[in-house]
Amino acid sequence: MSKVGFYSHNDYLKHKTGPGHPERPERLQYLTQHLKKTDVFAGLTFLSPSLCDINRIKQIHPGNYVENIQNACKNRSHSLDSDTVVCEDSYETALLAAGAVVDACDAIVEGALESAFCAVRPPGHHAEPAKAMGFCLFNNVAIAARYLQAQHSIKKVCIIDWDVHHGNGTQSAFYDDPTVFYLSIHQHPLYPGTGLADEKGQGEGAGTTLNFPSPAGFSDREYLQMFENDIARAVSKFKPEFMLISAGFDAHQHDPLANMNVTEEGFARMTQVVHDLSKEFCQGRMISVLEGGYDLDALSRSVEHHLRVMLK
Numbered sequence: 212m213s214k215v216g217f218y219s220h221n222d223y224l225k226h227k228t229g230p231g232h233p234e235r236p237e238r239l240q241y242l243t244q245h246l247k248k249t250d251v252f253a254g255l256t257f258l259s260p261s262l263c264d265i266n267r268i269k270q271i272h273p274g275n276y277v278e279n280i281q282n283a284c285k286n287r288s289h290s291l292d293s294d295t296v297v298c299e300d301s302y303e304t305a306l307l308a309a310g311a312v313v314d315a316c317d318a319i320v321e322g323a324l325e326s327a328f329c330a331v332r333p334p335g336h337h338a339e340p341a342k343a344m345g346f347c348l349f350n351n352v353a354i355a356a357r358y359l360q361a362q363h364s365i366k367k368v369c370i371i372d373w374d375v376h377h378g379n380g381t382q383s384a385f386y387d388d389p390t391v392f393y394l395s396i397h398q399h400p401l402y403p404g405t406g407l408a409d410e411k412g413q414g415e416g417a418g419t420t421l422n423f424p425s426p427a428g429f430s431d432r433e434y435l436q437m438f439e440n441d442i443a444r445a446v447s448k449f450k451p452e453f454m455l456i457s458a459g460f461d462a463h464q465h466d467p468l469a470n471m472n473v474t475e476e477g478f479a480r481m482t483q484v485v486h487d488l489s490k491e492f493c494q495g496r497m498i499s500v501l502e503g504g505y506d507l508d509a510l511s512r513s514v515e516h517h518l519r520v521m522l523k
């Protein structure tokens with residue numbers, strides 16, 4: 212069995228967002244078809260996720276929020292905000308997305324896998340504990356961080372978020388928590404508008420949030436400079452036991468929702484930095500969770516390059 216797991220499921224296609232919505236089922240269909248044509252495919256262990264236990268979701272989201280999402284789907288409310296939409300199957304799909312990341316935590320801690328990529332929908336990093344937004348319902352990566360701590364006695368978790376948008380939801384979940392280090396590099400100004408350099412955490416969590424708001428036009432070179440210097444230095448100081456990546460690929464030069472100039476080679480080199488840090492501090496234990504990425508071809512090729520580094 213390969214040491215790198217790939218979690219996905221056909222039921223992720225059931226979360227239907229409607230015509231013209233960038234976060235569409237085709238993202239995962241195209242990605243899977245693309246990977247099948249590459250050498251990466253044979254190296255991965257394909258795994259089917261289970262539905263996440265509601266109690267795991269409730270470690271990040273209040274019970275009434277979870278019920279509201281469930282009811283909105285049951286009642287086919289469609290829009291939760293201007294760009295976050297649900298259909299009848301979205302609640303279960305969101306449970307399956309969080310379930311993939313939680314399953315990956317178990318498999319890695321138990322030693323069946325070293326690392327994993329979760330090709331899930333809907334994404335999660337904009338979901339605040341009590342507010343769905345930015346295409347996100349449940350915060351998959353935040354649920355995983357808390358699960359690792361609650362279930363597997365892992366004390367310090369690092370979340371690196373290179374999606375081109377700031378992960379406001381993840382930041383909110385751990386803003387006063389010194390045990391989860393949240394780092395984000397994102398285009399600024401851009402949706403959702405948070406993630407300024409002076410947002411560094413509060414109370415006991417002061418210093419364990421780090422934001423790199425970056426102007427449009429940054430390319431591989433500027434990203435790499437930040438990863439190899441500031442990010443590597445900050446993570447080395449924190450010494451995490453487990454590494455999570457909020458892996459959005461919408462900083463790609465061809466992405467329609469943002470204006471960065473990262474290439475798939477750039478994503479590979481960023482992966483290498485994080486992979487090296489996970490080897491140094493976390494015994495290689497790392498889970499990468501899909502967030503954004505809206506150009507089908509750019510997304511698929513970027514994930515291919517990302518996985519190739521994880522497989523090394």
Ligand SMILES: [Zn+2]
Binds near residue numbers: 375461503
């Ligand atoms: Zn994004």
